[in-house]
Amino acid sequence: MPEPRAGAEPRSVAQKRLLSSHALGGEFGGSDCAFSFLGGVSMQQNSYRVLMVSAEVAPLAKVGGLADVAGALPKALHALGHDARILMPAYPMVETDARWQIEPVSQFTLSIHPGWTENVSVKHLQLPSGVRVYLLQVGDWFANATESTKIYAVDPRAYVAFCRATVEWLAHADWTPQVVHCNDWHTALIPVYIRAYGTERTANMATVFTIHNLAFQGVFERTFFAELGLPDYWFDIEGLEFYGKVNLLKGALLASDRVNTVSPTYAAEIQTPEYGERLEGLLRRLADERRLTGILNGIDYDEWNPETDPYLPAHYSADNLQGKAICRADLQQACGWQPDPSKAVIGLVSRLTDQKGLDLIKALGAKLLQLPIQLVLLGTGDPTYERYFRSLHKRHRAKVHATIGFDNAWAHRIYAGSDMFLMPSRFEPCGLGQMISLRYGTIPIVRQTGGLADSITPYDAARAAGNGFVFREYKPDALYEAVRQALEAFADTPRWQMLVQRVMRQDWSWARSARAYSTLYAEALENRAQHAPAHAP
Incomplete structure (x- = not known):
């Protein structure tokens, strides 16, 4: 296990490395926003290794729209030539589903803090789209997830364990992503752990964090910070501290190379008191640093197709209604x-x-x-x-x-x-x-x-x-x-x-949105190249 940095770096240095950002990208400031990657900046579209991390993924486990995004975006990225893969918790409902051929990948022991150790196993399956999905099991935290309505754990320590195990696995996995794309507060600690405990291998991984709904932030009492296994300097106004409590999503906003929301207008709205959920000041700052953007989601045209939809009594098209x-x-x-x-x-x-x-x-x-x-x-x-x-x-x-x-x-x-x-x-x-x-x-x-x-x-x-x-x-x-x-x-x-x-x-379709995400990944990688430490701790 990587140990915490010997002699935590001065907070001012950590802040500078976490918050400084002048990467390639478009202009976004305040409420008058122009999102260049949706149509202005010409940036070469390279192929990247991308790991999408989400608590729900269609068609494996679904509660809301996040599952659709987490399942469809990697598929669209895959079609563009990216090596896009998915990581999610290993829910029993997935592991017992006869549709999937699941194979083991690795096992290891994880120490989150001196009083908390878990056994971790990673397996994988392949979706019909060709996208590979990794299933991460950490202890028995998600053992009750026998159906989609039960996948969200009541105890937030489940997500602490999942996020910490994810970063530990990334440090040793046979496959190394260039971009780790996290979604909503359940995965928010992953960018934080990558920056706090980065190894030579993970320190150069760019992180992208997507806000699907700012109303849900993962806010807990001050005492919860002790469960995270982080250095004390992370409980600070420039870290996870939030009006005397712990805010996991806030940590991801600060630690990620790029932050985005799921539409340009929402990205502007959350910079205002009406929609900002008490984070509007930080979000305005990220926008000024060109680290906050908005990309409209798409829909899966294979699933939603009136010409082939198996649930309909008749099919139709724009040419024949x-x-x-x-x-x-x-x-x-x-x-x-x-x-x-x-x-x-x-x-x-x-x-x-x-x-x-x-x-x-x-x-x-x-x-x-x-x-x-x-x-x-x-x-x-x-x-x-x-x-x-x-x-x-x-x-x-x-x-x-x-x-x-x-x-x-x-x-x-x-x-x-x-x-x-x-x-x-x-x-x-x-x-x-x-x-x-x-x-x-x-x-x-x-x-x-x-x-x-x-x-x-x-x-x-x-x-x-x-x-x-x-x-x-x-x-x-x-x-x-x-x-x-x-x-x-x-x-x-x-x-x-x-x-x-x-x-x-x-x-x-997602093809349109996937091209915008390709540019966002390029920006995140450029930012990481500028600010990655010379040597891993």
Whole structure:
């Protein structure tokens, strides 16, 4: 095991090496942002060895959109010629799944601090896409993860052990990544441990950290710092200290070569008090240092494809929409409704939380249902919203169908069979639902925030422009007006059909986003080359 640095380096030196950054890259400052790697800077696209680290990865284990990103981005990078691989916890639900041929890689003993030792094993499997996935088992911390709903550990020490074991494995693995790409607070200690305990091998690894939702940071009491096995100087305003507590995500922001969010607008929003979750000052500083950027996510065009989707009763394309009409009628019948072309079917597939703008729908109540619509909802989350939508379903069966839970096949049928897709989010770092709905010719109704603002532009019938209906103010009446405008457009059938065909031809695939990540990795590697220590500790 590598030992902590003998004689911890002075904090001012550590800060300079952690925080100084003048690598290649575009301009990003404050709220007026230009993201050069999305279209301005010419940088040679080399092939890199990239390790994506995530607590959830589709199709192995999925709770939310992070799993889709962690599964699809390496696949897209692989297609561009990168050697992109994935590392995740070894959940029993994956190891016992007969679909995967799992082989052992290595075993070792890990000492996290003098009172904490764990046995670690690493295995691997290969996804159909050709991407290799490493499964890291550390003790029995994730033994209860027998299904996706149980993968997130209650005890945060599970992620301490996972992150520390990851860095130890990287120091000795047969394969050495050039870039370690971490996601959300569960993996936030990896960049910290690489910088604190870097070996000659790991010191030159560039680290990229992606914020998928800043609301979740991994904040714990001051006493938790003792469990991390870090030198004392890391509990500092220029380290993990956060209003007297420990903030794991903050540590990753400081230790990583590059930080990004999942849309350009969200990257600007989190620099403000409204969205910054008390980290807006640090995030503005990272932006000024050109270390904070935003890249819009994509969707997996193999999984989300109306021409081949196995869950649909009929297939269709932008050139032939007959199958969509069949999917629409099938959805209405499944909801217990008579097929009615005069009513717009509005789909909603979402976590049932305040973030998703469901309070706006609740505030509108019967007023919304007086419009010529049929609302089909799929989701789970806050019990208050679950009860509300169950009640709405019972009281308005002719207009509302609510399924509380998650059903992947039903989600596909909603995306295909709906005319419109509702996303009135209070905030939305990226959002995948609006991109999926565009892929299926289902027109989004969204609030102008985060990734929704970056992907959906207001429909203009006169100019045959735009791909959805957008409202800005977070108010029930603003949502109502957006729905009313969508219904007005829906009534003009020829133009609506043209809108559907146009949005289906737009490109929201991961290929676009993967090229932007390739440039981000180049920037991170350039930064690491400038600031890596001459000799490993």
